[in-house]
Amino acid sequence: MKAFKVVIVGGGSSHTPGIIDSLIANLDRFPLKKLVLYDIDQDRLDLVEKLCSSLIAKLGTDCEFFTTTSPEKAYTDIDFVFAQVRQGGLKMREQDEKICLRHGVVGQETCGPGGMAYGLRSIPAVFKIIDDVRTYAPEAWIINYSNPAAIVAEATRRKYNNYKILNICDMPVAIQLSFSKMLNLEKYNDLEPTYFGLNHFGWWTHLYDKEGNDRMPELKEKILQFGLAASHDKHHSDPSWAHTWQNFKEILTDYPDFLPNTYLQYYLYSKDCMEDMDPNYTRANMVMDGREKEMYDQVKKLDENENFEVNLNLFNAFGDFIVDVAESIAFNKKEKLLVIVENNGSIPQLPNDAMVEVPCYVRAWGPEATVIGPIPTFHLGMLQQQLASEKLLVDAYFENSYQKVLEAFTMNKTVPSGKIAREILDEMIIANKGYWPELK
Ligand code: G6P
Numbered sequence: 001m002k003a004f005k006v007v008i009v010g011g012g013s014s015h016t017p018g019i020i021d022s023l024i025a026n027l028d029r030f031p032l033k034k035l036v037l038y039d040i041d042q043d044r045l046d047l048v049e050k051l052c053s054s055l056i057a058k059l060g061t062d063c064e065f066f067t068t069t070s071p072e073k074a075y076t077d078i079d080f081v082f083a084q085v086r087q088g089g090l091k092m093r094e095q096d097e098k099i100c101l102r103h104g105v106v107g108q109e110t111c112g113p114g115g116m117a118y119g120l121r122s123i124p125a126v127f128k129i130i131d132d133v134r135t136y137a138p139e140a141w142i143i144n145y146s147n148p149a150a151i152v153a154e155a156t157r158r159k160y161n162n163y164k165i166l167n168i169c170d171m172p173v174a175i176q177l178s179f180s181k182m183l184n185l186e187k188y189n190d191l192e193p194t195y196f197g198l199n200h201f202g203w204w205t206h207l208y209d210k211e212g213n214d215r216m217p218e219l220k221e222k223i224l225q226f227g228l229a230a231s232h233d234k235h236h237s238d239p240s241w242a243h244t245w246q247n248f249k250e251i252l253t254d255y256p257d258f259l260p261n262t263y264l265q266y267y268l269y270s271k272d273c274m275e276d277m278d279p280n281y282t283r284a285n286m287v288m289d290g291r292e293k294e295m296y297d298q299v300k301k302l303d304e305n306e307n308f309e310v311n312l313n314l315f316n317a318f319g320d321f322i323v324d325v326a327e328s329i330a331f332n333k334k335e336k337l338l339v340i341v342e343n344n345g346s347i348p349q350l351p352n353d354a355m356v357e358v359p360c361y362v363r364a365w366g367p368e369a370t371v372i373g374p375i376p377t378f379h380l381g382m383l384q385q386q387l388a389s390e391k392l393l394v395d396a397y398f399e400n401s402y403q404k405v406l407e408a409f410t411m412n413k414t415v416p417s418g419k420i421a422r423e424i425l426d427e428m429i430i431a432n433k434g435y436w437p438e439l440k
């Protein structure tokens with residue numbers, strides 16, 4: 001069987017152990033002959049390497065392994081690049097969240113002005129990765145997890161036509177895993193979805209089991225009665241994710257046509273979500289005091305006692321999906337997976353060049369979108385507003401336009417007024433000095 005050479009970009013992240021864990025669990029279907037962790041920060045690489053030493057030992061001797069801060073070493077002779085970088089780190093995530101909350105707007109990693117601020121940092125960082133990859137491994141596949149995926153996908157479409165670049169997100173599959181469990185099924189892909197939307201902004205319209213029965217009506221009834229089963233993957237079982245899972249029932253009660261992506265809570269109930277957030281202690285703080293601190297604590301314990309067994313469950317991001325995507329490309333498996341793709345008629349009322357999230361057959365040459373067909377006015381209106389906001393932001397990046405960032409913020413459903421949009425923007429420009437393009 002063919003074996004592959006993979007580099008994880010952002011190898012020093014607390015999500016890396018989960019990805020390595022999934023790679024190792026699936027070596028039989030996606031064999032590896034090289035695994036590289038690449039990061040700009042060698043200390044973080046050392047930390048993750050130490051933390052994952054028991055996992056790395058399972059790679060076997062026929063798989064080369066190393067960490068590096070050199071792009072040349074990282075990308076030379078590589079088949080797959082798994083990118084999951086956070087430009088500005090959690091410190092800047094904290095700024096994104098807190099600046100918004102100070103102005104009474106939801107402070108969220110990928111939604112609203114916080115997500116767009118992150119977008120303007122992420123775009124150049126992802127471009128740098130792609131340029132470096134193309135220098136040292138022109139034909140490698142780049143599977144990008146870096147957020148905000150919707151904005152990044154639109155930016156990479158414009159600059160690279162997304163040649164051998166695929167943007168993905170684990171949220172739909174994480175939610176689908178809960179759906180499966182509620183129906184006494186095992187895996188997220190025991191249900192075949194029909195789903196449409198943008199990243200972190202979409203709905204399920206059907207969920208077929210292996211026999212071809214649409215289980216959505218039954219599932220809806222269960223959720224309306226009992227609520228959505230809490231997460232079954234380790235990452236989203238973190239206690240601070242609990243209210244997200246609880247809010248699901250409320251969304252479905254108010255808008256019962258389709259099953260929502262959990263991220264819709266921030267748009268449909270912006271004010272309530274904002275009021276639930278602590279402006280002095282946001283999700284970034286929880287992550288810094290949670291899984292980030294845990295990494296150092298676990299390694300410290302290991303340093304003190306070489307027999308200490310690291311608890312890798314603390315860091316298990318949902319890495320299986322990225323392996324499923326890579327495997328489908330590598331072996332032309334044509335698995336039907338939810339990924340981000342150029343619309344080209346899949347949702348006929350949206351422009352061809354919208355980057356949508358729909359089920360795609362993932363082939364050796366990339367994702368082939370399935371046809372969704374016409375969607376109802378309510379969902380279309382929401383999507384058009386969000387899409388306009390995202391497109392304006394990417395315009396702003398390429399044109400260095402203050403006005404277009406202002407329009408992108410104003411257009412976003414989480415922002416109640418143009419005045420607030422401007423106040424947030426002006427604070428964000430200062431906070432993002434050195435990360436954002438110079439706006440004129
Ligand atoms: C989900 C989303 C990711 C996002 C993450 C944040 O997995 O799909 O795009 O980055 O949640 O989780 P965190 O634990 O960092 O708040």
Ligand code: MN
Pocket residue numbers: 149168169170171200
């Ligand atoms: Mn995501």
